[in-house]
Amino acid sequence: MEYILPFLPEKIKNLPIHMDFDGQKRAERYFQIIIILFAVVGFVWGYITQQFSQTLYILFAGVTVSALLTLIPWSIYRRKPLQWQAVLDQASKGASQQGSANMTQLKTKKKKLKD
Amino acid sequence: MGSFDFLDEVRRMNGRQLYYQVLNFGMIVSSALMIWKGLMVVTGSESPIVVVLSGSMEPAFHRGDLLLLTNHREEPIRVGEIVVFKIEGRDIPIVHRVLKVHEKENGTVRFLTKGDNNSVDDRGLYAKGQLWLEKKDVVGRAKAFLPYAGIVTILMNDYPKFKYAILAFLGLFVLTHRE
Amino acid sequence: MNSFTSRLNSLFAFTLSVMAALTFCCFLTTVFNDHIRPVELNVAKVLVKNVPDYSADRERSDLGLITFDLSTDLQPIFNWNVKQLFLYLTAEYKTSEHALNQVVLWDKIVERGDNTILDLKNAHTKYYFWDFGNGLKGNSNVTLTLSWNVIPNAGTLPKVQGSGSHKIVFPDQYTSGRI
Numbered sequence: 001m002e003y004i005l006p007f008l009p010e011k012i013k014n015l016p017i018h019m020d021f022d023g024q025k026r027a028e029r030y031f032q033i034i035i036i037l038f039a040v041v042g043f044v045w046g047y048i049t050q051q052f053s054q055t056l057y058i059l060f061a062g063v064t065v066s067a068l069l070t071l072i073p074w075s076i077y078r079r080k081p082l083q084w085q086a087v088l089d090q091a092s093k094g095a096s097q098q099g100s101a102n103m104t105q106l107k108t109k110k111k112k113l114k115d
Numbered sequence: 116m117g118s119f120d121f122l123d124e125v126r127r128m129n130g131r132q133l134y135y136q137v138l139n140f141g142m143i144v145s146s147a148l149m150i151w152k153g154l155m156v157v158t159g160s161e162s163p164i165v166v167v168l169s170g171s172m173e174p175a176f177h178r179g180d181l182l183l184l185t186n187h188r189e190e191p192i193r194v195g196e197i198v199v200f201k202i203e204g205r206d207i208p209i210v211h212r213v214l215k216v217h218e219k220e221n222g223t224v225r226f227l228t229k230g231d232n233n234s235v236d237d238r239g240l241y242a243k244g245q246l247w248l249e250k251k252d253v254v255g256r257a258k259a260f261l262p263y264a265g266i267v268t269i270l271m272n273d274y275p276k277f278k279y280a281i282l283a284f285l286g287l288f289v290l291t292h293r294e
Numbered sequence: 295m296n297s298f299t300s301r302l303n304s305l306f307a308f309t310l311s312v313m314a315a316l317t318f319c320c321f322l323t324t325v326f327n328d329h330i331r332p333v334e335l336n337v338a339k340v341l342v343k344n345v346p347d348y349s350a351d352r353e354r355s356d357l358g359l360i361t362f363d364l365s366t367d368l369q370p371i372f373n374w375n376v377k378q379l380f381l382y383l384t385a386e387y388k389t390s391e392h393a394l395n396q397v398v399l400w401d402k403i404v405e406r407g408d409n410t411i412l413d414l415k416n417a418h419t420k421y422y423f424w425d426f427g428n429g430l431k432g433n434s435n436v437t438l439t440l441s442w443n444v445i446p447n448a449g450t451l452p453k454v455q456g457s458g459s460h461k462i463v464f465p466d467q468y469t470s471g472r473i
Contacts, residue, residue, distance in 0.1 A: 043316055043320075
């Protein structure tokens with residue numbers, strides 16, 4: 001990725017490709033719900049037709065759908081950007097302290113999302 | 116992620132963390148060993164899970180399918196069963212079906228096997244002059260089957276470089292990733 | 295860090311777990327099926343010869359020569375977790391030397407979608423009916439049964455004996471010469 005980056009035109013480079021934290025959470029939820037739904041439908045259909053392959057095909061369809069919906073960083077996953085605190089004056093006292101406090105807060109939030 | 120990030124990761128750890136990672140790695144290896152040995156006790160087989168390495172049992176088993184074996188002493192060997200056996204002078208055990216059984220009153224048994232996909236029985240595969248298999252040759256009898264689950268083993272066997280790459284990658288991953 | 299690849303990784307892992315769960319549920323829906331079917335067996339020609347067994351130890355052994363009729367319908371066995379049936383016709387008998395002898399005379403693989411109605415008339419055996427010694431002449435208690443090994447998509451490998459058998463009575467005299 002890093003090797004081709006300099007050759008891309010500005011326009012493409014500037015496309016936003018991130019998800020905000022809320023978006024990441026929702027993306028994960030979505031693909032889990034979609035895949036489980038397709039799996040349940042596929043299981044019932046496979047049982048009716050007595051063909052386990054049908055179950056798997058339906059599951060793969062669900063995987064494709066959820067991949068399209070949640071792998072690509074669509075703009076709906078960027079609706080709740082982090083509200084950063086305003087930049088404090090460097091000279092003012094306690095700025096560094098507050099900054100580090102902010103950082104730890106962020107870290108715990110990140111960890112939660114990871115889980 | 117760049118390919119040499121892990122070096123930075125190692126550099127960032129202090130002695131205690133590095134020690135912890137190594138211990139963690141040892142824990143994973145030893146628990147895997149424990150599960151394997153535990154399965155050996157429960158199933159009575161010296162290798163309770165085997166991957167099918169040849170196509171001689173097609174279309175039942177294909178290369179890369181996984182078989183669960185048991186080998187309890189009181190379980191008799193009967194015709195139609197799929198057994199995994201070792202032949203003197205061959206490293207790799209063979210998975211074939213029992214074709215003939217001759218059992219004496221005292222329990223000593225002689226049997227002959229054949230692969231579903233082979234046109235002749237296995238006498239050509241046995242050691243020179245060996246006509247029958249005996250109970251001591253058996254590694255286990257196939258009890259359950261899972262398709263494709265051993266495909267990584269097949270890839271590792273076919274491409275040894277791939278095996279070392281995977282082992283190196285997994286080892287580094289466990290050593291360098293903290294949680 | 296959340297990125298395209300990390301999302302792809304978790305999607306892949308989740309799909310694999312769901313697939314494993316589905317496979318296991320599929321196995322659970324079929325685990326209590328008994329797979330038993332009625333089989334009609336009959337024997338037309340029964341002869342026994344005493345000739346050297348060149349496939350084994352070259353000793354003079356009893357060779358049974360039979361032709362058989364077989365009719366059954368296995369359609370009800372096939373469900374969504376049956377990939378294949380391995381049918382085998384077994385002759386089981388007792389001799390003075392061995393308490394139990396089992397010899398497979400004929401086998402057939404019936405895959406999903408194949409014709410499941412079997413109706414054989416005057417069929418020849420696929421494998422030679424060699425006894426281990428000379429225990430076939432005058433043996434009036436040789437039982438012929440059809441069994442099958444059910445190969446699932448995933449799960450256990452049950453061995454089932456069809457209901458219905460046929461008793462062969464071998465003549466007291468060896469047949470000599472050709473046929």
